[in-house]
Amino acid sequence: MQIKTKNINGVLVITLEEKRLDSRLAVTFKDNFNQLMAAENRFIIFDLSQVDFIDSSGIGCLVACLKLIGPKGRLVIWGLKSPVEAMFKLTRMDRVFKLCSTEEEALLAIGD
């Protein structure tokens, strides 16, 4: 699985460089995220702007990440393409996650 990370003023930005976040990748994604959490990162931005498709396993692993961050951290997601955004709306996950259109917007949102 291809991911890229960068730190912006204490916020960890994780870019998923994959076209699909699905059952094939979900377990690996969670494992990678667990390792990143071990470094005490609690303010996280997921950049999903390269993802064309997400299934229920992908949604499930994002929920697992949210739980792992816990109440003292924050998770913001940006860059949802139309089919991915539709999946968030279908499963009502658009009410669970803070969703933004750009990285700048996400950085502002995580500081609110």
Next chain:
Amino acid sequence: MNHITLTIDSRLENIAIVCVCAKALAGVFFDVDKFAEIELALAEAVNNCIEHAYCGSDQQQVIIKFTLLNDRLLIEIIDEADIAFNPELLENLSVDFDYDPLDIDNLPESGFGLKIIKSSMDGVNYRRENGKNHWILTKYC
């Protein structure tokens, strides 16, 4: 009528390939949003065969039959798992995603697949026949 049958090994990485085939066959007959629903339902249905019917084994086979009619696409997904599905669960399944979005600790991490399939397609049918599970998904153009 256009008809294609695929047989895949029950490996999760094959699901994306099945979706590419579906797009090649039927993509031009549906608008972008409708095809996205088809791809989602198809991926969830094949995933259910692999993860639930075959309990994650990658040594089995899944057959996917696409039939493109004038007004609809039929997708039949067949597995030979010993485990049969209870069709009453499908009939009685609510497509509401009913949970408290503010209760983070109790958010569901799984169990959405069948609801997504039912929400995304115009018809979803199941039958057990000759020791095989048959799922038939219908989407009108």
